[in-house]
Amino acid sequence: MDDEVLPSSVSPRKSTRNRKSTQKGVAFEIELQRKMEKNQQQIDEEDDDEFSGEEIQIEDTVASNVALAGKDIYSFDRVKKLERLETPKKENTKSIPKTPHHLRKRIGKGIKSSIAEDFSSDGGEAYENTASDYSASESESSNSDSSEDVDVEDISDGGGETVKAPAMKGLVARIQKESGSRTSKKSTSEYVIRTEEYFSNNATKKSTTSNHTLSKLKTPRLNQEELQRLLKKTAVSEEHRSSICNFGEECKDNFNRWICLLHENFNLLFYGLGSKRNVLHEFHELVLKDQPVLVVNGFFPSLTLKDILDAITHDMLQMQGESFANVFSNCEAIVDAFAEIPDQHLYLLVHNIDGDMLRNHKAQAALAMLASARNIHLVASIDHINAPLVWDHNKLSKFNFVWWDCTSFLPYTDETSFESSMMVQRTGNLALSSLRNVFLSLTSNAKGIYKLILKYQLDHNTSQYYQGLLFKDLYWSCREAFLVSSDLVLRAQLTEFVDHKMVKLKRSADGAEYLIIPIATNLLQQFSNEQT
Amino acid sequence: MESTVSVSKGVFVFKNGLQPNKQKGRGRKKKIPTGTGNIYRDEMWFQTYTELWEVLESKIKELNSDMFSSILSNLLNFIDGSYCKPVTEIPAGALLTGINMPDHAVQFETLKSSINEKISPHVAHLSSQDCPSLKNLVENMINQFINEDIDYDLDEENVKSTKVKIKKSQCSFTLLQSWYEDLYNNKVDNVLVVILPDFESFKENVLQDFIQIASYYVNKLPFVLVFGIATSLSALHKALPYHVSSKINIQVFNSQPSITYLNKIIENVLFSNDCPFYLGGKLFALFTDIFLFYDFSVTGFIQNFKFAMLEHFSTGNAKALCITHGFSEVLKNFSKEDFENVRMLHSFRRFVEAESPKNQIELLTDDKYFQKAIKKELNKLIYYMNNLVVLLECLNILTADLPKAPLGKTFREIYCVAVSKKLSETVEFKEAFQLLSFQSKDELLTKIDSVLNLLKNNIEIYTEENIVDDLKTFIEELNNLSNDQVEEVQEDLDCLNIEGTMQRAQLKQKLFQQAKSQNKPMNAYEKFRSKVVEYFEHIFEEYLKVPTDFTFHEIFFYNDISIQNHIIGSHRAAIHTALNDPQSYLDCSCCGISNDAVILSSMPDICIAYKLHLEYGKMINLYDWLQAFLSILDPVHADDDNEKREVDPQLQARFTQSVAEMEFLGFVKSSKRKTDHVSRLTWGG
Incomplete structure (x- = not known):
């Protein structure tokens, strides 16, 4: 590798620093990768600053030997060479007197992002194949790519913080470790689905877990209000808070780009860990304040596709009195209506387009149809790890998404507030009051029937395996109490209970029907006390 | 945010003065937008971008119709001639489109409109999503025949405008028959064309029933069916058993595979002289790979290209110079900042450094002088780019059919290499030329x-x-x-002078040496x-230099591989990194880890919960999980083993939230198998 050969256009200062250039190369290559991830605009700004100041030009030729840090298996021998090249550097580190603090920080950051980039270049398992293809070519081409020369502010004008040699050593060691680990075993931060782990996970004998239950705790479950109250008090460390804020700011910088993309008939899809509601909301508040916007909470548990379409047809387009045979004709009508008003735009903000109720072919096809219209723009977020599976390539081509990593680390407070988490104690106030209301509207006979089921359940629900009240038994007790005269009447009555979710019908293995009230015993007790 | 959170509804409307078109009825026509509403519409780069994109778009459209024209004319001939002779079976054209469905929508649209124009006004275009049952299919079809015909007549301002629209639910075959007889006075005239673009997604029994019914009317209603088949002809045979397929007379039409389509687009549109925007090697390889290994979608390729173009141009007004001619006009309108924008290009620095000090100052300060320099350099680049494309095509002609095609068989392969490194220095190039020097006279x-x-x-x-x-x-x-x-x-071969007797081995060696020398x-x-x-x-x-050798090559060449994440997204990977190594995103000093197994108490709660859950098997005991969680966040109290453990409610709340979030992300779900257990939905790390 002729990496040490310096090109002709080297500034004189550079040659004096020549000795440690390999090591700097490490940082700069990484720096470079980090930069590539940032948007071009920022690069230009940064370079502008650096260009005016004093500078050293580091040719990427030097860096290219490290460029393959974690490329792939194909670069076996090159990596070995790299290790050889790097080993003497450890001794050299002491000869570097200073590295400015900001630079050091950037190095650290750069390494991280380079790792992130490496593995994200896999682009999902389906694409793994090709990704390795161009990472290989990447390492080859970086020699000739002088366009990506990297400049860094002069070392000597740094903040004056000294870097201890061990710190530097640690860094080098880490780099070596990372580059080395690619060859020996796969780095864990690389995201590959390892199928063999599936078998090791499933083939082994029944997994054994302890028999502890949460009831061993003094407060087994918190209730929802308590939880919210406590979570509000939770403090995030200052450093994390500031970087979380930075994410928000970074996103804000992109707002203009986003709106530009939307108008060019792309749609936006945000992914990454953490709630993206804030980002979408800010986008709505700052950019789309005066535009027709439809906000859809995909995580809302009783959202229906019809709600969305009705909101557009009735509230937005005021197409009253038109009825549609199916959702697709409804969508068609919407698209047609919007084609008539080409100068007005509708923005659909969908929080969690992978939400429970939208997780089906029909809903996604309908959304895709809307999103493909020229003046309907979709901005959506996904969170579920398997979310991209809901789209086939027909839908994807209609959606025409531009993906955006909006990792925010914000808690999913609103998103999870609907979920009945197993750790949250259900106060059941809601269940109780709805039960009460329905019960009040029942006829006296129906009330009687319900009371029978209730009483039976309260009397027998001591064991963990309460099966329920047999339909036949209920029928006979009802007859005895002169509540029903025939099987059919009872069934009609039960249907009403089932519809209101006051009773659940279960069929056991032998075909017998059991009736259960799906409400916690303590609540039932309370309810029954109220009734008597 | 509060305005969009509710426990009772999930859809929130912000109407903000949306004005629907009140004009109802038949008179309405599609309007053309009065211009782009893009916020950058006043920027120079955006104007250049729009102009360029419009040129490309129209060229693509043109090419599209060209590509499809031969097969289209075949199909039209077939449809036209299908009822020349009396028939006993329904004529059906099976159009083998190849697997990309989204790309074909345009083709079928063109087919429909050209049938409308040239052959018959009666065309029904049925997609499988509208036809879940036979009833829907028939209604849909007949509705299109009868009601769209009214529109058609209206345009011609025919007298029949008094005719009322027939309700969809009343559409039936008998109605169609009487309508047809009424229209053409009991003669068989214009054919009724039914296009089913996605044959495979139709339900088999619906299709079978439909064909059988239609075949009863074959002498009264001249149906012609067109199936769009994405897989192979066997799909048709599989869907239609003998008693059905015997009712139709199938003729097969093959369309070109999408790869030829892509090559044509690349060669005729993207690398034509009108398009000054070029993709760098890495990006170009990425896009072709997405095409070849991912979706075979030319539309997708074009959209990716468009996105790259937009990203390229959006870096500033320097990119307004990405045109083929007329730099002077653009430069005339340049402001101070725009010149600065050009000076910021990386290649400019090298250019300056090569100049004499006096020139350097002029270049950096004098915009007039700089302007001249830009023009000169850009013209060089334009020459270079024209040469590049033409010469690469020449090279492609020379090397495409070499054995094993060291430089690739298509233009795009050569291009990929040529813009990322000096082609003449590559092994493949040398190999190709070695092979060239074995060509026979005719070939050459x-x-x-x-x-x-x-x-x-x-x-x-x-x-x-x-x-x-x-x-x-x-x-x-x-x-x-x-x-x-x-x-x-030349026959004057040296005579082998074998002197005397020799060992066989010696003779062999001698002959070998002679042959060699x-x-x-x-x-x-x-x-x-x-x-x-x-x-x-x-x-x-x-002439085949690398673009990066040129000053200002950034204006024409875009090679920012980072847009990959915007095009294919790495959703799962992003979550995976964020959870395993939060520092990579948070960039904090507290969460640095040497390997992924390390759990630090400073990490976000969900990361801790996630890392802990990786240690479990299929089932996770919530109590144990909580204990593990506590031992990390609160190691002091971890080992007091009371009967009823008291847990800091704050920590318990945080754990509760983390578990809920894990469930939301799809890593765990609650399980009924054992009390207070959740089951893991993923495996591995």
Whole structure:
């Protein structure tokens, strides 16, 4: 590798620093990768600053030997060479007197992002194949790519913080470790689905877990209000808070780009860990304040596709009195209506387009149809790890998404507030009051029937395996109490209970029907006390 | 945010003065937007971008119709001639479209409109999503026949406008029959074309029933079916059993595979002289790979190209210079900042450094002087780019059919290599030229000939040598070499003077040495051939430079691979990194870890919960999980083993939230198998 050969256009200062250039190369290559991830605009700004100041030009030729840090298996021998090249550097580190603090920080950051980039270049398992293809070519081409020369502010004008040699050593060691680990075993931060782990996970004998239950705790479950109250008090460390804020700011910088993309008939899809509601909301508040916007909470548990379409047809387009045979004709009508008003735009903000109720072919096809219209723009977020599976390539081509990593680390407070988490104690106030209301509207006979089921359940629900009240038994007790005269009447009555979710019908293995009230015993007790 | 959170609804409308079109009825027509509403519409770069994109878009459209035209005319002929003779079976055309469904929508639209224009006003276009049952299919079809016909008549301002629209639910075959007889006075006239673009997604029984019913009316209603088949013809045979397929008379039409389509788009549109925007090697490889290994979608490729273009242009007004001519006008409108934007380009620095100090100052301060320099450099680049494309095409002609095709078979493969490194220095290039120097006379002649033709058509090639003339002389010379000259082999082989007796081994060795040392003298053709090959080698070496050698190449070449994440997204990977190594995102000093197994108490709660859950098998005991969680966040109290453990409610709340979030992300779900257990939904790390 002729990496040490310096090109002709080297500034004189550079040659004096020549000795440690390999090591700097490490940082700069990484720096470079980090930069590539940032948007071009920022690069230009940064370079502008650096260009005016004093500078050293580091040719990427030097860096290219490290460029393959974690490329792939194909670069076996090159990596070995790299290790050889790097080993003497450890001794050299002491000869570097200073590295400015900001630079050091950037190095650290750069390494991280380079790792992130490496593995994200896999682009999902389906694409793994090709990704390795161009990472290989990447390492080859970086020699000739002088366009990506990297400049860094002069070392000597740094903040004056000294870097201890061990710190530097640690860094080098880490780099070596990372580059080395690619060859020996796969780095864990690389995201590959390892199928063999599936078998090791499933083939082994029944997994054994302890028999502890949460009831061993003094407060087994918190209730929802308590939880919210406590979570509000939770403090995030200052450093994390500031970087979380930075994410928000970074996103804000992109707002203009986003709106530009939307108008060019792309749609936006945000992914990454953490709630993206804030980002979408800010986008709505700052950019789309005066535009027709439809906000859809995909995580809302009783959202229906019809709600969305009705909101557009009735509230937005005021197409009253038109009825549609199916959702697709409804969508068609919407698209047609919007084609008539080409100068007005509708923005659909969908929080969690992978939400429970939208997780089906029909809903996604309908959304895709809307999103493909020229003046309907979709901005959506996904969170579920398997979310991209809901789209086939027909839908994807209609959606025409531009993906955006909006990792925010914000808690999913609103998103999870609907979920009945197993750790949250259900106060059941809601269940109780709805039960009460329905019960009040029942006829006296129906009330009687319900009371029978209730009483039976309260009397027998001591064991963990309460099966329920047999339909036949209920029928006979009802007859005895002169509540029903025939099987059919009872069934009609039960249907009403089932519809209101006051009773659940279960069929056991032998075909017998059991009736259960799906409400916690303590609540039932309370309810029954109220009734008597 | 509160305005969009509710426990009772999930959809929130912000109408903000949306004005629906109140005009109802038949008079409405599609309007053309009065201009882009883009926020950047006043920026120079955006205008350049829009202009360029419009040019490309129209060219793509043109190419699209060209591509489809031959098959279209075949189909039209087939439909037109289908009822010339009395038929007993329904004529059906099976159009094998190849697997990309989204791309075909346009084709079927063109098909429909050209049938409407040329053959018959009665065309029904049925997609499977509208036809879940036979009833829907028939209603939909007949509705399109009858009701769209009214619109058609209206446009012609026919007297029939008084006719009322027939309700969809009333549409039936008998209605269709009476309508048809009414329209054409009991004669069989215009055919009724039914297009099913996605044959495979239709339910088999619906199709079977439909075909059987339609076949009863074959003498009264002239149906013609067109199936769009994405897989293979066997799909048709599988869906239709014999008693059904015997009712139709299938003719198969093959359309070109999407890869040819892509190659055409690349060669005729993206690398035409009108398009000054070029993708760098890495990006270009990425896009073609997405196409080849991911979706075969030309539409997708074009959208990716568009996105790259937008990203390229959006870096500033310097990119407004990404045009093929007329730099002066653009430069005239440049402001101070715009010039600065150009100065910021990386390649400019190298350019400055190569200049004398006096010039350097002028370049950096004097915009006028700078402007001249820009023009000069850009013209160089334009020449280079024109040469590049033409010469690469020449090279492609020369090397495409070589054994194993070291430089690839298609233009795009050569291009990919050529813009990322100096082609003449690559092993593949040398190999290709080695192989070229084994070509026979005829092969060479045809190749030179086609290169010559290509060059003649591209007058805009700027080289010092006049390649066209040189090639002409080559061809002449080659033709002058008469066949016997080619065949003429010098017979004056040195006689093997085998002196005396030798061991067999010795003889063998001697013969071997002789064969080796004897450089077979070249005949006239071989001499000529090596001359030609050398000539080509020289030309390619001279003119196939890497774009990065040029100043301001950033204006025309875009090679930012980071947009990959925006195009294919790495959703799962992003979550995975964020959870495993939060520092990579948070960039904090507290969460640095040497390997992924390390759990630090400073990490976000969900990361801790996630890492802990990785240690479990299929089932996770919530109590144990909580204990593990606590031992990390609160190690002091971890080991007091009371009967009823008291947990800091704050920590418990945080754990509760983390578990809920894990469930939301799809890592765990609650399980009924054992109390207070959740089951893991993923495996591995």
